[in-house]
Amino acid sequence: xxxxxxxxxxxxxxxxxxxxxxxxxxxxxxxxxxxxxxxxxxxxxxxxxxxxxxxxxxxxxxxxxxxxxxxxxxxxxxxxxxxxxxxxxxxxxxxxxxxxxxxxxxxxxxxxxxxxxxxxxxxxxxxxxxxxxxxxxxxxxxxxxxxxxxxxxxxxxxxxxxxxxxxxxxxxxxxxxxxxxxxxxxxxxxxxxxxxxxxxxxxxxxxxxxxxxxxxxxxxxxxxxxxxxxxxxxxxxxxxxxxxxxxxxxxxxxxxxxxx
Amino acid sequence: xxxxxxxxxxxxxxxxxxxxxxxxxxxxxxxxxxxxxxxxxxxxxxxxxxxxxxxxxxxxxxxxxxxxxxxxxxxxxxxxxxxxxxxxxxxxxxxxxxxxxxxxxxxxxxxxxxxxxxxxxxxxxxxxxxxxxxxxxxxxxxxxxxxxxxxxxxxxxxxxxxxxxxxxxxxxxxxxxxxxxxxxxxxxxxxxxxxxxxxxxxxxxxxxxxxxxxxxxxxxxxxxxxxxxxxxxxxxxxxxxxxxxxxxxxxxxxxxxxxx
Numbered sequence: 205x206x207x208x209x210x211x212x213x214x215x216x217x218x219x220x221x222x223x224x225x226x227x228x229x230x231x232x233x234x235x236x237x238x239x240x241x242x243x244x245x246x247x248x249x250x251x252x253x254x255x256x257x258x259x260x261x262x263x264x265x266x267x268x269x270x271x272x273x274x275x276x277x278x279x280x281x282x283x284x285x286x287x288x289x290x291x292x293x294x295x296x297x298x299x300x301x302x303x304x305x306x307x308x309x310x311x312x313x314x315x316x317x318x319x320x321x322x323x324x325x326x327x328x329x330x331x332x333x334x335x336x337x338x339x340x341x342x343x344x345x346x347x348x349x350x351x352x353x354x355x356x357x358x359x360x361x362x363x364x365x366x367x368x369x370x371x372x373x374x375x376x377x378x379x380x381x382x383x384x385x386x387x388x389x390x391x392x393x394x395x396x397x398x399x400x401x402x403x404x405x406x407x408x409x410x411x412x413x414x415x416x417x418x419x420x421x422x423x424x425x426x427x428x429x430x431x432x433x434x435x436x437x438x439x440x441x442x443x444x445x446x447x448x449x450x451x452x453x454x455x456x457x458x459x460x461x462x463x464x
Numbered sequence: 465x466x467x468x469x470x471x472x473x474x475x476x477x478x479x480x481x482x483x484x485x486x487x488x489x490x491x492x493x494x495x496x497x498x499x500x501x502x503x504x505x506x507x508x509x510x511x512x513x514x515x516x517x518x519x520x521x522x523x524x525x526x527x528x529x530x531x532x533x534x535x536x537x538x539x540x541x542x543x544x545x546x547x548x549x550x551x552x553x554x555x556x557x558x559x560x561x562x563x564x565x566x567x568x569x570x571x572x573x574x575x576x577x578x579x580x581x582x583x584x585x586x587x588x589x590x591x592x593x594x595x596x597x598x599x600x601x602x603x604x605x606x607x608x609x610x611x612x613x614x615x616x617x618x619x620x621x622x623x624x625x626x627x628x629x630x631x632x633x634x635x636x637x638x639x640x641x642x643x644x645x646x647x648x649x650x651x652x653x654x655x656x657x658x659x660x661x662x663x664x665x666x667x668x669x670x671x672x673x674x675x676x677x678x679x680x681x682x683x684x685x686x687x688x689x690x691x692x693x694x695x696x697x698x699x700x701x702x703x704x705x706x707x708x709x710x711x712x713x714x715x716x717x718x719x720x721x722x723x724x
């Protein structure tokens with residue numbers, strides 16, 4: 205599983221204030237905590253704190269001063285990415301494009317030039333998909349486009365767009381069905397990623413719902429996830445589901461070994 | 465989800481002694497506990513305590529004196545079933561046949577005559593399957609045979625045969641893949657059941673592994689399970705996975721409502 209740590213995000217008050225005050229220590233502290241919890245990527249999101257490329261670059265630099273993990277740049281504006289991507293010491297993951305041709309033709313040249321990867325949200329100009337078929341259709345469009353730009357399947361992270369169970373209960377099943385089909389585009393397949401916590405928006409049993417849906421998605425090909433890497437029960441669930449899918453060799457102490 | 469409570473089983477010492485001493489109170493106590501935990505069927509297993517049909521009938525009678533739930537008769541011997549099935553006040557679930565023609569032709573007349581259901585283990589004379597394809601092939605044989613006996617798909621509970629993660633790590637994935645295909649035999653489909661705890665035999669993190677595998681199986685069509693219905697965390701996982709599959713209507717208090 206590729207763990208993408210979600211915490212360096214201006215949606216959280218302490219991060220927003222850190223950006224405004226240029227307090228690098230807060231960014232570094234959350235970066236370190238997530239790295240200690242075995243994040244593979246650190247997601248960096250400027251939110252509404254700023255729209256200046258230099259602020260995004262500053263966040264990335266703060267993360268890179270603390271760890272040598274790759275960055276997931278949570279921004280889809282070419283003016284931002286043109287400056288932020290070259291600042292990354294390791295090829296970043298750009299989060300994200302949609303299946304909109306105009307969007308893809310703006311973003312993919314930057315991504316391809318720097319050997320970066322990209323998250324492809326399977327929505328288009330018409331909005332969010334509400335069936336497995338529409339998800340697969342949009343995924344196919346994105347897959348074809350990254351091929352045009354000379355990228356390989358492992359540079360693409362398809363996101364089936366997780367919707368809230370509470371408000372759109374019929375969608376989870378379509379998401380699972382769609383993800384299962386994304387795996388069939390190529391061999392080896394592209395990555396499948398999601399922002400897991402969307403499933404439990406507004407619910408009472410948030411963490412349980414996140415865990416259960418994670419296991420179900422892994423059975424359908426999920427191999428990357430944007431999450432709270434400090435949620436140990438969630439991570440234990442994911443480690444277990446990965447073993448069940450025969451990824452990694454079983455040992456009685458598989459959880460303890462991961463945490464060492 | 466159809467919950468089949470596993471606890472009235474002579475594999476447990478207190479049940480074995482109860483059978484030998486004809487102590488109906490022990491049987492009744494476990495029956496009540498499982499009914500309170502919302503078991504849909506009470507599985508009844510004579511184990512090595514006896515091989516007399518009258519002892520199996522006695523167990524069934526003790527259960528039926530306590531609750532009016534249907535029985536899952538955990539026995540595959542025609543001489544036993546011929547006496548035990550007619551004792552059941554509600555059509556029982558016979559646990560189980562394999563895809564062996566001789567076995568099916570012995571058991572299915574008894575099952576069909578009493579409008580009972582049967583668990584079909586997708587193994588045959590050659591032994592246990594080790595691929596999804598072999599599981600589907602054996603499942604197809606069982607499905608065709610129950611049709612010959614005039615039974616309907618909802619009288620069949622196909623069991624993909626869960627194997628221990630620790631010793632046969634490659635099998636879980638094949639089980640998931642096989643189960644997904646069982647669903648395609650008919651519409652509406654037959655049931656898919658398993659003895660869940662086999663997955664975690666010999667492991668350190670038994671309960672976690674059971675929970676995660678349950679969620680993954682439900683994503684692939686599982687709708688019945690032989691389990692420890694008193695394992696609240698496992699049951700909560702299953703309730704959540706069922707909601708994610710859009711079975712039952714979401715309410716914030718879905719867990720609390722179930723327990724009421």
